[in-house]
Amino acid sequence: DRPAPATAGLSHDKWEIDPSELVLMEELGSGQFGVVRRAKWRGYMDTAVKMMKEGTMSEDDFIEEAKVMTKLQHANLVQLYGVCSKHRPIYIVTEYMRHGSLLNYLRRHEANLTCNIGLLLDMCIQVCKGMAYLEKHNYIHRDLAARNCLVGSENIVKVADFGLARYVLDDQYTSSGGTKFPIKWAAPEVLNYTRFSSKSDVWAYGVLMWEIFSCGKMPYGRLKNTEVVERVQRGIILEKPKACVKEIYDIMCNCWAQSPEERPSFRALKEELHIVSQGLI
Numbered sequence: 001d002r003p004a005p006a007t008a009g010l011s012h013d014k015w016e017i018d019p020s021e022l023v024l025m026e027e028l029g030s031g032q033f034g035v036v037r038r039a040k041w042r043g044y045m046d047t048a049v050k051m052m053k054e055g056t057m058s059e060d061d062f063i064e065e066a067k068v069m070t071k072l073q074h075a076n077l078v079q080l081y082g083v084c085s086k087h088r089p090i091y092i093v094t095e096y097m098r099h100g101s102l103l104n105y106l107r108r109h110e111a112n113l114t115c116n117i118g119l120l121l122d123m124c125i126q127v128c129k130g131m132a133y134l135e136k137h138n139y140i141h142r143d144l145a146a147r148n149c150l151v152g153s154e155n156i157v158k159v160a161d162f163g164l165a166r167y168v169l170d171d172q173y174t175s176s177g178g179t180k181f182p183i184k185w186a187a188p189e190v191l192n193y194t195r196f197s198s199k200s201d202v203w204a205y206g207v208l209m210w211e212i213f214s215c216g217k218m219p220y221g222r223l224k225n226t227e228v229v230e231r232v233q234r235g236i237i238l239e240k241p242k243a244c245v246k247e248i249y250d251i252m253c254n255c256w257a258q259s260p261e262e263r264p265s266f267r268a269l270k271e272e273l274h275i276v277s278q279g280l281i
């Protein structure tokens with residue numbers, strides 16, 4: 001089939017996409033970073049274009065990193081096709097996922113998901129495969145959560161926005177004291193020393209598993225960030241979701257070991273989840 005934009009782009013820098021080849025369509029969402037719209041590339045390829053509001057990201061550093069990110073290719077990663085960096089705002093052009101964020105998908109389909117433990121586990125396994133690929137390439141996500149995963153056709157789930165957190169300028173997002181910092185997905189060493197690693201991604205993955213088996217509930221309910229930090233530091237962990245069997249909850253709990261070394265790698269998690277999924281049949 002036809003090549004993805006990045007490889008087929010006419011410009012010499014293959015991560016640079018010519019904006020004249022994009023036809024912008026409906027808005028998919030917006031946030032502090034700007035607006036995301038669906039776009040057709042060269043009239044046939046569905047893409048998602050994130051139009052970065054000026055001042056929200058350190059753009060030159062990101063454009064440099066985009067060269068690396070376009071090389072990260074896996075069935076469970078939302079593919080970065082390239083960037084349009086010759087104008088402002090810059091565009092980040094990625095693969096389009098037709099069902100939107102995993103968080104909204106879980107909330108919208110709660111009814112027929114709670115009874116389908118096999119499908120929930122399959123979503124966990126797909127995210128784990130994408131994360132095992134990043135781990136193998138020594139690439140840390142830094143903001144893994146259901147809101148940053150996307151759903152395509154046939155319940156395909158992919159990890160999005162890996163590594164992007166490094167380029168956010170709003171320090172309410174980046175510093176663990178900030179009001180927008182994702183405290184509820186942060187490992188103790190991230191809360192205390194902002195020490196990110198693939199093992200802090202594993203902690204966040206445990207919370208993501210909890211989100212999946214809770215069909216999109218907010219972890220720790222309406223507890224304030226300070227109360228969550230206090231609990232996490234005292235080793236109090238999230239309770240078992242109703243729709244979750246003990247074997248699966250045990251795997252989540254392994255992801256919440258206080259010391260990063262005690263947490264399993266994504267590679268090990270993939271094996272454990274596969275064994276549990278075999279046992280379910």
Ligand SMILES: CCC(=O)Nc1cccc(Nc2nc(Nc3ccc(OCCOC)cc3)ncc2F)c1
Nearest residue numbers: 028029030031036048094095096097098099100101
């Ligand atoms: C962190 C905030 C952030 O990025 N937010 C954010 C918002 C919107 C879209 C994206 N990104 C992508 N979206 C899609 N598909 C998509 C499809 C439907 C949809 O339905 C919205 C209305 O539902 C009734 C939303 C998204 N494919 C690739 C993306 F990359 C990221």
